Amino acid sequence: MHVPSQTLGEVLLDWFRRVARRLPWRETKDPYAIWISEIMLQQTRVEAVIPYFERFLERFPSAAVLAAAPEEEVLTMWGGLGYYSRARNLQQAARMVAERGRFPETYEEILALPGVGEYTAAAVASIAFGLPYAVLDGNVMRVMSRVTCDFSDIGSLATRNRLRDAAQRCLPPGEAGDTNQALMELGATLCLPRDPHCLLCPLAAHCRARAEGVQNELPTKLRRPATVAVETALLLIEEEGRILMRQSASGGRMAGFWELPEADAMPGVTATEEAHRFRHSIMNRAYRCTVYRAKLPEPAEPPPAGYCWIERSRLPNLPISTMAKKALQTGSRDR
Numbered sequence: 549m550h551v552p553s554q555t556l557g558e559v560l561l562d563w564f565r566r567v568a569r570r571l572p573w574r575e576t577k578d579p580y581a582i583w584i585s586e587i588m589l590q591q592t593r594v595e596a597v598i599p600y601f602e603r604f605l606e607r608f609p610s611a612a613v614l615a616a617a618p619e620e621e622v623l624t625m626w627g628g629l630g631y632y633s634r635a636r637n638l639q640q641a642a643r644m645v646a647e648r649g650r651f652p653e654t655y656e657e658i659l660a661l662p663g664v665g666e667y668t669a670a671a672v673a674s675i676a677f678g679l680p681y682a683v684l685d686g687n688v689m690r691v692m693s694r695v696t697c698d699f700s701d702i703g704s705l706a707t708r709n710r711l712r713d714a715a716q717r718c719l720p721p722g723e724a725g726d727t728n729q730a731l732m733e734l735g736a737t738l739c740l741p742r743d744p745h746c747l748l749c750p751l752a753a754h755c756r757a758r759a760e761g762v763q764n765e766l767p768t769k770l771r772r773p774a775t776v777a778v779e780t781a782l783l784l785i786e787e788e789g790r791i792l793m794r795q796s797a798s799g800g801r802m803a804g805f806w807e808l809p810e811a812d813a814m815p816g817v818t819a820t821e822e823a824h825r826f827r828h829s830i831m832n833r834a835y836r837c838t839v840y841r842a843k844l845p846e847p848a849e850p851p852p853a854g855y856c857w858i859e860r861s862r863l864p865n866l867p868i869s870t871m872a873k874k875a876l877q878t879g880s881r882d883r
């Protein structure tokens with residue numbers, strides 16, 4: 549049996565240092581600049597990000613400058629990259645960094661910044677500070693599922709954790725940043741979703757999927773059940789600052805959570821006006837909800853069986869379902 553003389557991480561690093569594209573955020577160790585690049589790269593291609601990154605850094609060279617800038621200007625500089633919540637989060641995070649006087653230096657502190665998830669925190673922590681955190685994006689998942697020949701569904705948390713652990717074991721001491729980038733680059737350029745370029749791949753001798761000839765069958769992505777569209781009408785029945793609600797019965801997924809009544813469950817109630825509409829997804833159900841202001845038939849007391857009047861002021865302290873929260877965002881009429 550062939551035993552590779554270098555570890556997988558060392559092979560990756562050698563390859564990456566030979567072939568790595570020159571990108572402006574790879575020319576710096578400034579955590580602020582690396583963080584900006586990672587946020588920009590979240591949903592945008594590398595080539596598209598480069599000019600934005602350069603202009604943005606020229607105008608906002610530090611967290612303090614970004615924090616102090618008018619929001620309109622930040623959004624304007626971001627214009628074209630889309631997903632404007634990223635720009636707003638970026639400025640909010642820059643204010644936190646500016647207040648603190650330094651960029652956070654641990655994974656947990658970076659993760660606590662608005663707009664930063666596990667992937668971005670691992671990328672910034674490893675690239676800017678050399679901390680040993682493996683990144684796990686779609687490219688890395690594909691490479692690691694093939695290298696380890698893991699046929700489990702990559703939609704499952706257990707599989708993702710296992711692939712992250714496998715990627716983590718690849719990180720040579722002190723080289724987490726470049727190794728993470730190498731894995732992502734390999735997934736983006738050689739270990740493609742279809743017909744990976746195994747003959748050119750530095751990991752060919754380490755790759756179990758290739759050895760077994762099953763690389764095109766990986767990763768496994770189980771199909772989600774088809775989405776079911778559901779129309780629903782919710783009633784906002786409000787009197788003197790109190791709202792009629794019902795607590796979900798024990799035993800169900802939402803047991804104990806407070807809900808607004810559904811129109812179908814209260815046939816005697818009169819809707820007075822449409823308050824607003826929103827969409828909401830639960831598992832494979834896509835709800836289109838219409839919220840109606842409504843009145844109970846006279847006399848209004850006592851409430852129908854199973855329902856209670858809840859003071860609006862108590863709502864922040866009660867478990868409220870997300871659907872009810874969205875429905876209640878229409879605000880109060882008689883506060």
Ligand code: SF4
Pocket residue numbers: 691694695738739740744745746749750751752755757758763
């Ligand atoms: S050998 Fe092929 S399947 Fe395996 S990591 Fe390399 S490109 Fe991907």
